[in-house]
Amino acid sequence: MTEQPPAPLVRASLYSYVVVILLSAVYTFNFLDRQLLSILSEPIRKDLGLSYTQVGMLTGLTFALFYTTFGIPLAWLADRTHRVRIIAAACAVWSLFSMACGMAGNFTALALARIGVGVGEAGGSPPSYSLISDYFPPQRRGLALALYSLGVPLGTALGSAAGAKIAAVYSWRVAFLAVGGPGIALALLVLLLIREPKRGRFDALAGGETAHAPSVPLLTAIGGFFTNRTLMLTAISSGLSAFVGYAILNNGPAFLISNKGMTLPEIALYYSAMSGLAGGLGTFGSGWLVDLFGKRHRTAYALVPAASFVISLPFFLGFLWAPTWQWAMACLIVPHLMNNMYLAPAITVVQNAVPPARRGISGAILLFVLNLIGLGGGPVYVGLVADHFKPQYGTVALKYGLAALVPFYLLTILAHLIASRSIKSDATLAARLPTAHSAADLAV
Numbered sequence: 001m002t003e004q005p006p007a008p009l010v011r012a013s014l015y016s017y018v019v020v021i022l023l024s025a026v027y028t029f030n031f032l033d034r035q036l037l038s039i040l041s042e043p044i045r046k047d048l049g050l051s052y053t054q055v056g057m058l059t060g061l062t063f064a065l066f067y068t069t070f071g072i073p074l075a076w077l078a079d080r081t082h083r084v085r086i087i088a089a090a091c092a093v094w095s096l097f098s099m100a101c102g103m104a105g106n107f108t109a110l111a112l113a114r115i116g117v118g119v120g121e122a123g124g125s126p127p128s129y130s131l132i133s134d135y136f137p138p139q140r141r142g143l144a145l146a147l148y149s150l151g152v153p154l155g156t157a158l159g160s161a162a163g164a165k166i167a168a169v170y171s172w173r174v175a176f177l178a179v180g181g182p183g184i185a186l187a188l189l190v191l192l193l194i195r196e197p198k199r200g201r202f203d204a205l206a207g208g209e210t211a212h213a214p215s216v217p218l219l220t221a222i223g224g225f226f227t228n229r230t231l232m233l234t235a236i237s238s239g240l241s242a243f244v245g246y247a248i249l250n251n252g253p254a255f256l257i258s259n260k261g262m263t264l265p266e267i268a269l270y271y272s273a274m275s276g277l278a279g280g281l282g283t284f285g286s287g288w289l290v291d292l293f294g295k296r297h298r299t300a301y302a303l304v305p306a307a308s309f310v311i312s313l314p315f316f317l318g319f320l321w322a323p324t325w326q327w328a329m330a331c332l333i334v335p336h337l338m339n340n341m342y343l344a345p346a347i348t349v350v351q352n353a354v355p356p357a358r359r360g361i362s363g364a365i366l367l368f369v370l371n372l373i374g375l376g377g378g379p380v381y382v383g384l385v386a387d388h389f390k391p392q393y394g395t396v397a398l399k400y401g402l403a404a405l406v407p408f409y410l411l412t413i414l415a416h417l418i419a420s421r422s423i424k425s426d427a428t429l430a431a432r433l434p435t436a437h438s439a440a441d442l443a444v
Helices: 014-039 041-048 052-080 083-101 107-121 125-133 138-149 151-169 172-193 218-226 229-258 264-293 300-321 325-338 343-353 356-403 406-425 427-432
Strands: none
Touching: 014 041, 014 052, 014 083, 014 107, 014 125, 014 138, 014 151, 014 172, 014 229, 041 052, 041 107, 041 172, 041 229, 052 083, 052 107, 052 125, 052 218, 052 229, 052 356, 083 107, 083 125, 083 172, 125 138, 125 343, 125 356, 138 151, 138 264, 138 343, 151 172, 151 229, 151 264, 218 229, 218 356, 229 264, 229 300, 229 325, 229 343, 229 356, 229 406, 264 300, 264 325, 264 343, 300 325, 300 343, 300 356, 300 406, 343 356, 343 427
16 A cells, blocks of 8 residues: 555644634533532432442443434534534533433433433534544644543533532532533534534545545444454443543542542532542643654554553552542542543544544544443443442442452553554554654644
8 A cells, every 4th residue: 555645734723722622611511411410429319219220320321322322323414514513502402401400300300311411412522523633633633632632520520519519508409400501601602603624624545535525324434433443442442441430430429428438518629629630631641642652653542541541550449448538539639640541542543543524423433332331331330349249338338349440450451552553553544644754843
């Protein structure tokens, strides 16, 4: 195969950064609405009489099934139509259903509202990935997508601070009602401020592809993803990363309250600040690192996440067995920082490995695998283990549920190492990413 030149060395405009910051704000509320149930799981569990497994279903599998399933057709539509309008409509839908969560009176009603949140949020990230890829050249997409992915730690921090504070003063129901309104306002801002760019305007393509090739049929796009070794290994390693990450994220506040003696006001003050700062540094840092090291070694897109989970594991064990909540929080800083370092690299690999006309659907399939394994499996797995030990250990059972994540830490590290070998030999990535020499001249 004839080697293609790297993508043009171009400057990203100031407006490009305005777009990615606004999309990051939308993603912040996307994740805030998603995580609010996890932040307030302990008072909700007691108020509605739920089991740990039911809480795991609500925070994980119930949401993940609809979020991942609807994401694929919505992303396929985004590859063919106006991405900005889809993002705005999705933001409005998930905000309304988040408010509906605050009016639920039992497990079924809350599950139905969570399904609505999941369907709405399915239309958020894949079109956003595609938009950002058309505002930034390949060599700067890691950092740009990391800026977008800051919505994860920022949403967690805002949910912890605002959600826990409102719930402590009023109730968990009022917290859900209060976070829905800003999402409606953001949907309007997206429509007013973001322009729809040309697809593939920064890309040097390989294998006879054209930047403006039409979107392929849905089943063809899905088949193309699952038969691509690099994409599949990236998705599986990301899914295992999310399995560990979501299990800790969704159960961390409940564990600190039930096992370490923290209160909701303390969660609002200390946990929110820690999760926002550490998670933000990890997310932004991963994008910066892969843009830096990826200029010389494409394997950085998988080796950076692998190293992060190696560093995270001993501190996670310290979090579980720390004698006080203060020590537990200190240990949790490192997992919150390191466990967020897989997402931006994975998105960047996928966006650079497919033609522009398939970016939305490929991003959705990545999220399908990632969230079905991670969000759908991690919280439920911890809940099942905790419920198994609860008759014998009471609330301490949640510690054993979290401790059961250790084998998945090891699987995650191994999966990223295997993915790095495929990334190293991927011809499409070699064509789209610059050599070390050409990257040295890039200025954005």
